[in-house]
Amino acid sequence: MVPPVRRRRDDGSRPVDDAPAWILAGRAFVRGQLQPVEIAIDEAGRIQSIGKVRAGAPRHDVGDAVILPAATDLHVHFREPGGHATVENFASGSVEAALGGVTLVGEMPNTSPPVTDRERLEAKAALVPGRSAVDVLLYGSPVLPRAREGLSRSAGAFKLYLSPTTGIEEPPAASAVPELLEALAPLGLPVSVHAEDPRAFPTLPPPEDARDWDAARPARAESAALDLLLPRPPALRLHVAHATTASTARRLRDAGLSFEATPHHLLLSTASARSDPRSKVNPPLRSEEERAALYAAFCRGEVPCLASDHAPHPPESKTTDFARAPSGMPGVETMVPLLLARVRSGDLPLSVLVAAACDRPARWFGQPLGRIAPGHRANLLVVDFQRRTRIEARHLHAPCGFTAFEGWEAIFPREHYRDGRAIVEDGEFVGARNGIVVRPEFARGSSPAVPMPE
Ligand SMILES: [Zn+2]
Numbered sequence: 243m244v245p246p247v248r249r250r251r252d253d254g255s256r257p258v259d260d261a262p263a264w265i266l267a268g269r270a271f272v273r274g275q276l277q278p279v280e281i282a283i284d285e286a287g288r289i290q291s292i293g294k295v296r297a298g299a300p301r302h303d304v305g306d307a308v309i310l311p312a313a314t315d316l317h318v319h320f321r322e323p324g325g326h327a328t329v330e331n332f333a334s335g336s337v338e339a340a341l342g343g344v345t346l347v348g349e350m351p352n353t354s355p356p357v358t359d360r361e362r363l364e365a366k367a368a369l370v371p372g373r374s375a376v377d378v379l380l381y382g383s384p385v386l387p388r389a390r391e392g393l394s395r396s397a398g399a400f401k402l403y404l405s406p407t408t409g410i411e412e413p414p415a416a417s418a419v420p421e422l423l424e425a426l427a428p429l430g431l432p433v434s435v436h437a438e439d440p441r442a443f444p445t446l447p448p449p450e451d452a453r454d455w456d457a458a459r460p461a462r463a464e465s466a467a468l469d470l471l472l473p474r475p476p477a478l479r480l481h482v483a484h485a486t487t488a489s490t491a492r493r494l495r496d497a498g499l500s501f502e503a504t505p506h507h508l509l510l511s512t513a514s515a516r517s518d519p520r521s522k523v524n525p526p527l528r529s530e531e532e533r534a535a536l537y538a539a540f541c542r543g544e545v546p547c548l549a550s551d552h553a554p555h556p557p558e559s560k561t562t563d564f565a566r567a568p569s570g571m572p573g574v575e576t577m578v579p580l581l582l583a584r585v586r587s588g589d590l591p592l593s594v595l596v597a598a599a600c601d602r603p604a605r606w607f608g609q610p611l612g613r614i615a616p617g618h619r620a621n622l623l624v625v626d627f628q629r630r631t632r633i634e635a636r637h638l639h640a641p642c643g644f645t646a647f648e649g650w651e652a653i654f655p656r657e658h659y660r661d662g663r664a665i666v667e668d669g670e671f672v673g674a675r676n677g678i679v680v681r682p683e684f685a686r687g688s689s690p691a692v693p694m695p696e
Contacts (some may be wrong), residue, residue: 260284263662265295266622267303271596272614276308283620287661291616307626307656311597311612312345313578314603316434316502317483317549319408319570320347322369324354328643330554330572336375336677338552338575338639340665343655345376345621346604346611346680347574348434348549351383351401352409358382359389363396375665377606381434384426394429397621398607398681401483402426404467405438405459407521407524408553408568416441419470427475428442430686432606434481437467437490438525445661448565452515455564456527461487464525472497481606484551486525488535491545500606502549505577517561519567521646523551525688540598541590547606548591548598550577554642561644572640578623586589586627586653608682610694617695624657629669639671 247602260308262282269276272292280298282290320335332349339347349366351357357366363382370378382397384390394400403410404419414422416439426433442463449455472493482501485491494501506523511533515521527533539545553570556618560567578599584590604612611621631637633652635645658666658673681688 260290260323262290262295262299264299265301266304266309266659267301268307268309268624270309270614271311271592274364274593275276276592281309281614281620281622287619287620287663289614289616290619294615296439301372302593304624304657306628307624308627309613309614310623311600312322312621312658312660313343313599314348314609314612315339315344315550315552315574315577316348316481316547316603316606317350318347318552318574319350319352319554321554322353323366326556328634329556330640332369332378333373333675334639335552335574336373336378336639336675337671338572340375340658340660340671340673341639341654341669342575343578343586343623343658344574345658345660346607346609347376348379348381348399348607352403352407354409355412356383356409357397358386358393360392360396363393367396368397370679372679373675374559375671375673376660376677377676377678377680378677382421383410384394387425390425390429394431395687398679398685399432399433399434400426401434401436403436404470405440407436408570413440413512417469420425423471423474423478423480427478430684432481433523434483435467435471436484437471437482438463439466439470442466450564451517452512452527455522456512456528459524459526461490461528461532461540464490465493468679479606481547483549484525485545486528486536487532488539491536491539495544500546501603502547503536503540503545504549504551505580506551506571506646508540509580510651511531515646519562520571520644522560522564522567522569523553523571524526541594543591543594543597545598546602548577548581548595549603550574554640559645560642571646572638572642572644575638575640576645579654580601580633580647580650582625582627582653583630583651586630587651607680608684608694609680610692615695620659620662622659623655625653626655626656629653629656633645649669
């Protein structure tokens with residue numbers, strides 16, 4: 243797969259004394275804090291320099307707003323191929339991402355058919371050009387031993403499911419997991435794991451509410467899965483998806499593993515969800531006590547990554563009874579806005595949010611994003627902390643038409659720049675559909691579309 247070529251200078255050089263294309267001025271999150279700067283952006287859409295700019299390029303001053311790096315969401319399901327157009331696709335999901343301040347999404351392989359070989363990966367990659375408003379990294383599913391090697395040359399990461407989920411009915415046996423991790427290590431790609439061990443799922447009557455669902459897929463299934471994953475081969479770039487408890491976070495931190503928490507596990511609990519099928523999700527929401535402990539750990543900076551696990555379903559399937567509703571909820575548009583509101587309310591340090599939503603996910607994907615630094619792509623947000631709104635599904639852009647965060651306070655980015663060009667202005671999508679498929683710069687056979695700065 244050859245990603246579309248990004249526009250750049252003929253010789254690929256970026257002379258430092260070159261005049262910038264334009265200048266973004268204001269208080270920006272640079273080197274760990276907000277400070278007044280001028281960000282010079284070059285023709286190729288890279289950050290050229292930060293500081294006082296002498297040249298007379300066009301200048302946009304953001305006033306009382308602040309400039310942040312745009313976010314990377316490690317975990318979305320845009321449901322293509324094989325989904326329902328009324329639920330989600332690259333065209334719709336990528337606009338939600340753009341409006342939510344997310345400039346790169348990691349798209350999961352449990353589509354229909356699942357992405358288990360190179361041909362399927364490349365067929366899926368062909369759906370991106372001309373349709374996606376943001377960049378996309380595609381996960382492959384490494385369940386077919388003979389297809390792994392080829393898949394590793396096209397995919398951007400692997401996703402391993404240890405329990406059955408939408409589109410993945412037969413996860414590997416627990417006894418096969420250590421060998422599988424050994425086989426993945428030399429392939430060089432990051433590996434994200436859905437860490438629930440189904441052997442720890444009790445047999446219970448059909449769930450009537452979120453508390454029943456928590457009992458059916460309890461937190462001990464998560465810790466049992468960690469027993470399978472730790473210790474892992476040292477060379478493997480392993481990441482655990484959607485950690486749901488503070489004790490999982492502590493174990494993963496102690497082991498030095500990358501992991502993510504979702505806005506729903508940080509903000510919603512079985513107490514708030516009650517019997518609302520919109521809040522049914524895998525792994526389940528936990529008790530209010532567990533949620534509060536995970537959120538406190540997140541606010542202390544002890545959870546490296548934030549990810550949405552954006553997983554929409556047809557609205558009619560999420561308004562019937564709890565037992566029959568599929569698991570998953572949309573979230574790519576509301577992830578950053580919900581947590582920006584927590585920054586404003588004072589419980590979450592801005593530095594923690596930027597690290598978890600922008601910097602660390604971009605590092606894990608091997609992309610020159612997530613920091614306001616010379617040589618990085620000028621994928622930037624302008625956030626006005628005075629522009630508070632309440633989330634209403636009818637004002638969101640997900641075709642599935644529901645959210646589990648109805649009525650929650652949020653701060654949506656006012657502006658979003660991708661490669662120095664506006665894709666969101668005044669909270670409206672104004673961009674082009676020129677998102678590309680990216681792979682980590684450290685992946686084998688990768689000729690990065692956008693090389694990392696030195
Ligand atoms: Zn997921």
